[in-house]
Amino acid sequence: MPEKDGGKAGGMVRAAGARRELRLPERQPLRQPSRQPSIKDIARLARVSHPTVSRALQNSPLVNPATAAKIRKIAEAAGYRPSAVARGLVTRRTRTVGLVVTTVADPFAGEVACGIEQAANDHGYAVFLANSNADAECERKMVQALAERRVDGIIVTSSRVGSDYLPMLAELNVPMVLVNDQYPGEFVHSVMIANEDGSRAATEHLIELGHRRIAYVGDRSGYQTETERLEGYKRALGAAGIGFAAELAVHGDGRPEAAVTAMDGLLKLADPPTAVCCYNDMTAMGAMKAIRGRGLRVPEDVSVTGFDDLFFAEYLEPPLTTVRQTMRLMGRIAMESLFKLMSGEDSVAQVKVEAELVVRGSTGRVRTNPGPQVQGITTPASTDRSPGTPGTRGTHAQGAGRRLG
Amino acid sequence: MPEKDGGKAGGMVRAAGARRELRLPERQPLRQPSRQPSIKDIARLARVSHPTVSRALQNSPLVNPATAAKIRKIAEAAGYRPSAVARGLVTRRTRTVGLVVTTVADPFAGEVACGIEQAANDHGYAVFLANSNADAECERKMVQALAERRVDGIIVTSSRVGSDYLPMLAELNVPMVLVNDQYPGEFVHSVMIANEDGSRAATEHLIELGHRRIAYVGDRSGYQTETERLEGYKRALGAAGIGFAAELAVHGDGRPEAAVTAMDGLLKLADPPTAVCCYNDMTAMGAMKAIRGRGLRVPEDVSVTGFDDLFFAEYLEPPLTTVRQTMRLMGRIAMESLFKLMSGEDSVAQVKVEAELVVRGSTGRVRTNPGPQVQGITTPASTDRSPGTPGTRGTHAQGAGRRLG
DNA sequence: CTCCTTTATGCACACGTTTGCGGGCGCAAT
DNA sequence: ATTGCGCCCGCAAACGTGTGCATAAAGGAG
Incomplete structure (x- = not known):
């Protein structure tokens, strides 16, 4: 999945009005488990890097309050739930x-x-x-x-x-x-x-x-x-x-x-x-x-x-x-x-x-x-x-x- | 780590094949409260790569029974317990x-x-x-x-x-x-x-x-x-x-x-x-x-x-x-x-x-x-x-x- | 205008495991 | 000898997140 387009194509498509993702609406509720959105998905949507999303979601003071709010809103709308297992792996707790x-x-x-x-x-x-x-x-x-x-x-x-x-x-x-x-x-x-x-x-x-x-x-x-x-x-x-x-x-x-x-x-x-x-x-x-x-x-x-x-x-x-x-x-x-x-x-x-x-x-x-x-x-x-x-x-x-x- | 020299065990080999090495090897044995052994530790002990250890432990037919037995023995002796959270991350289950x-x-x-x-x-x-x-x-x-x-x-x-x-x-x-x-x-x-x-x-x-x-x-x-x-x-x-x-x-x-x-x-x-x-x-x-x-x-x-x-x-x-x-x-x-x-x-x-x-x-x-x-x-x-x-x-x-x- | 500080963000890892793929090796068939 | 094939095994790329570090932008002081 070398989807390293850098946001160029993604941005255009999104601007065209295609909503955030492809799965939820109606078409394929019975196909693939329709992967839960990851932090990178949110990052792409918010036009920031995924570490910024991570920091925003844990209320880190390092991130601008305005962008943090925006990120939180997007994450909320996308129904994003951070994976406790991935977090556990890196955190070791x-x-x-x-x-x-x-x-x-x-x-x-x-x-x-x-x-x-x-x-x-x-x-x-x-x-x-x-x-x-x-x-x-x-x-x-x-x-x-x-x-x-x-x-x-x-x-x-x-x-x-x-x-x-x-x-x-x-x-x-x-x-x-x-x-x-x-x-x-x-x-x-x-x-x-x-x-x-x-x-x-x-x-x-x-x-x-x-x-x-x-x-x-x-x-x-x-x-x-x-x-x-x-x-x-x-x-x-x-x-x-x-x-x-x-x-x-x-x-x-x-x-x-x-x-x-x-x-x-x-x-x-x-x-x-x-x-x-x-x-x-x-x-x-x-x-x-x-x-x-x-x-x-x-x-x-x-x-x-x-x-x-x-x-x-x-x-x-x-x-x-x-x-x-x-x-x-x-x-x-x-x-x-x-x-x-x-x-x-x-x-x-x-x-x-x-x-x-x-x-x-x-x-x-x-x-x-x-x-x-x-x-x-x-x-x-x-x-x-x-x-x-x-x-x-x-x-x-x-x-x-x-x-x- | 990636030591596949074969014959000799030791330092000089590493000097020869010093590829993109990190500082982990020598620093860690006496660090934290004796971190749980990872699959790579077992691999090093058994002188194989960690995927081989993984396969051996899940009884994959892709690994030689002899080496599998050896690996299992070493893992047992080291008290190795595969991390369910790492596995869950990659397996998605x-x-x-x-x-x-x-x-x-x-x-x-x-x-x-x-x-x-x-x-x-x-x-x-x-x-x-x-x-x-x-x-x-x-x-x-x-x-x-x-x-x-x-x-x-x-x-x-x-x-x-x-x-x-x-x-x-x-x-x-x-x-x-x-x-x-x-x-x-x-x-x-x-x-x-x-x-x-x-x-x-x-x-x-x-x-x-x-x-x-x-x-x-x-x-x-x-x-x-x-x-x-x-x-x-x-x-x-x-x-x-x-x-x-x-x-x-x-x-x-x-x-x-x-x-x-x-x-x-x-x-x-x-x-x-x-x-x-x-x-x-x-x-x-x-x-x-x-x-x-x-x-x-x-x-x-x-x-x-x-x-x-x-x-x-x-x-x-x-x-x-x-x-x-x-x-x-x-x-x-x-x-x-x-x-x-x-x-x-x-x-x-x-x-x-x-x-x-x-x-x-x-x-x-x-x-x-x-x-x-x-x-x-x-x-x-x-x-x-x-x-x-x-x-x-x-x-x-x-x-x-x-x-x- | 330069330098330094502060602020906000991105980059490059790392965590420990599984898995697709390629490749070395031994051996039989040609 | 060359080819082909099966057996093992290593390489590298994931999985999704956190975090140290570098850095760009902004702003103030000299």
């Missing part, structure tokens, strides 16, 4: 970040992603979404793919990889922030919730209601958040002089289905728990179903606490007492941290946000009389609403996790 | 799609996004995530921004823009697919659910249970899906010879909060409904809360149906009867349609997937005796489980929407 989550269908991840997207968008960044399906290998692949896309930074939530990030981070040379999962080293930047505090506050709340036989339904073991929440549960028990019973601490997978069977197992125990502290709201939702499935009632027979305060928590029956995690804010914080990293600061390290206990209707005072509940099937008449149970509709918060040293 | 949703925090959008992401990932595509916050202006901006990123295609779910897409689509010249919102023209490609069928099936189900006074709690009026679902409700009523009562059709906003007040208004009517058909599960969740708030029971006093079959539907108490929308599949279908469009096919047009009624515990036979319910506060003794109520735990599907002509 794509104004793009990668976000890898287990799955956006998970409400927790969705909330975090929402916060991240908003913060990114505020700064003119776009975000690539990648699902890891909670698989370590897949997660690694995703991070690699994002690096190929030359993202300026990466956020990964609920990582399943952990320490492998150190070499990867060194090789990829891309700023990274981890959400809700920390590698117990000092070199990775992360933002997470005060898991231990939150879990402890929930358990203490149950203890204050008189419960002594308190179960814990966790996530798969081995993950950092799971470990911390279990630890908070244990500490609360210890502080109250209640021994930890291994039979009362069971594992689900963070989803309601598994929680149903896990909870059902607890209810089949010879001496079943009167309260259960769940890893998260999804688990609690499953636990409540299992409890109802045995003809028992929440909280009269078994109290339940969750973790996260997902949108549905206050709409469950009874409304769920849970530990609030400000997920959207966490996403925003993660994004802001990443911005700092990308701009060269290296100070962020690890951020921990506080948790807040929200007391609702799913927790109540333990039954004063142990009752004749030798078997799973209890008498349906035992549905006395013991005093001390908060109204099932209140949503006022109470208590708060404190900063963990 | 970024293998990238844009997805704009109201917010990923919405469970429906999350599920759809998940399906889209999976399908895209299967084909080596990455997806840009953009939230429109259900704002038309914001949505337009997002689409523009995605076009600047030179995405190969765009999917927008629950669009708030509608007909404005025709000019935009023509100007941007990017393939687009709309999910769950159709512009009543023929030029846009969309995939949506059989809203009218689904809503009708739900209402018919209520009618079969003996209900006559059936309310409808919708989304904001004016949106396509809302209109269709309302229409399905009306048709079912009409087919059963039940007149449409305007006082029984109210509007929420698709979120539980608004549904609580909307439903509460219905319960305050002189002649309150015995069943309510809700726009979606979020609305139904709010409606159930409002019903409980007045001391009434589901389904004994009021039956409730939803739409979507979100993950929490079967965990509500009672489990929610709802119309299942295969959201993840819809996302996948949308993505596959977009692939066809991107590859030049123009045949997709509009896809409609069937809806399926899932009967659970939130719907039951209408009370045989109208009872003394002059006021909202009814006698708590009226909790007779009338026969005909399906088990509250069954999740078996029944009935299915049919293709709408």
Whole structure:
């Protein structure tokens, strides 16, 4: 395409009244993809060089305001959109970040992603979404793919990889922030919730209601958040002089289905728990179903606490007492941290946000009389609403996790 | 750089063939924070030209298998990752799609996004995530921004823009697919659910249970899906010879909060409904809360149906009867349609997937005796489980929407 | 009128990759 | 030996943008 006529012929034609280009009007909407106008097209139309167009469009003071206005008008009329990919190539910054989550269908991840997207968008960044399906290998692949896309930074939530990030981070040379999962080293930047505090506050709340036989339904073991929440549960028990019973601490997978069977197992125990502290709201939702499935009632027979305060928590029956995690804010914080990293600061390290206990209707005072509940099937008449149970509709918060040293 | 001397490796060769050399070679090894290796670096290491590296890495038959293997090995060792942005610039295809949703925090959008992401990932595509916050202006901006990123295609779910897409689509010249919102023209490609069928099936189900006074709690009026679902409700009523009562059709906003007040208004009517058909599960969740708030029971006093079959539907108490929308599949279908469009096919047009009624515990036979319910506060003794109520735990599907002509 | 400063613009790169084309080389056919 | 042919491989030109540097125009000071 040696179209180096220098504007001579082009000028004549244009003067003759041929409108700016050939494609839009009517003729060939179905042929070639009718190339988007490039900066050179605009330059030709405005009778300037393309660097001038470039400068005009980024409001550079180097260009005459009058010509800048003219150029902008022409660009606008031509529907010109500068190519972010070409700009990214020369600038070596794509104004793009990668976000890898287990799955956006998970409400927790969705909330975090929402916060991240908003913060990114505020700064003119776009975000690539990648699902890891909670698989370590897949997660690694995703991070690699994002690096190929030359993202300026990466956020990964609920990582399943952990320490492998150190070499990867060194090789990829891309700023990274981890959400809700920390590698117990000092070199990775992360933002997470005060898991231990939150879990402890929930358990203490149950203890204050008189419960002594308190179960814990966790996530798969081995993950950092799971470990911390279990630890908070244990500490609360210890502080109250209640021994930890291994039979009362069971594992689900963070989803309601598994929680149903896990909870059902607890209810089949010879001496079943009167309260259960769940890893998260999804688990609690499953636990409540299992409890109802045995003809028992929440909280009269078994109290339940969750973790996260997902949108549905206050709409469950009874409304769920849970530990609030400000997920959207966490996403925003993660994004802001990443911005700092990308701009060269290296100070962020690890951020921990506080948790807040929200007391609702799913927790109540333990039954004063142990009752004749030798078997799973209890008498349906035992549905006395013991005093001390908060109204099932209140949503006022109470208590708060404190900063963990 | 262009060192094709062959035998010797080193400086003197360069002195001999010093052509239009630049100053890059010796200066850069210790410059910036260890720039990612480029294809030319690999070429130098492998003593070939960079086009050969390019061909070797995409398994071109034009390169000797032996040298290809050697190149791949060197590239691997150097941790070379080809730049997708440079490739996108020359190829004019970024293998990238844009997805704009109201917010990923919405469970429906999350599920759809998940399906889209999976399908895209299967084909080596990455997806840009953009939230429109259900704002038309914001949505337009997002689409523009995605076009600047030179995405190969765009999917927008629950669009708030509608007909404005025709000019935009023509100007941007990017393939687009709309999910769950159709512009009543023929030029846009969309995939949506059989809203009218689904809503009708739900209402018919209520009618079969003996209900006559059936309310409808919708989304904001004016949106396509809302209109269709309302229409399905009306048709079912009409087919059963039940007149449409305007006082029984109210509007929420698709979120539980608004549904609580909307439903509460219905319960305050002189002649309150015995069943309510809700726009979606979020609305139904709010409606159930409002019903409980007045001391009434589901389904004994009021039956409730939803739409979507979100993950929490079967965990509500009672489990929610709802119309299942295969959201993840819809996302996948949308993505596959977009692939066809991107590859030049123009045949997709509009896809409609069937809806399926899932009967659970939130719907039951209408009370045989109208009872003394002059006021909202009814006698708590009226909790007779009338026969005909399906088990509250069954999740078996029944009935299915049919293709709408 | 010359020189210098300021202002506005163009030129020539560069970013990292893909791809059409030409050409060297080995080998078989003539 | 010459020709022809297929196999590899390098050259150069893109793709669309940003930016350092030179420079023309304009204007003021001497």
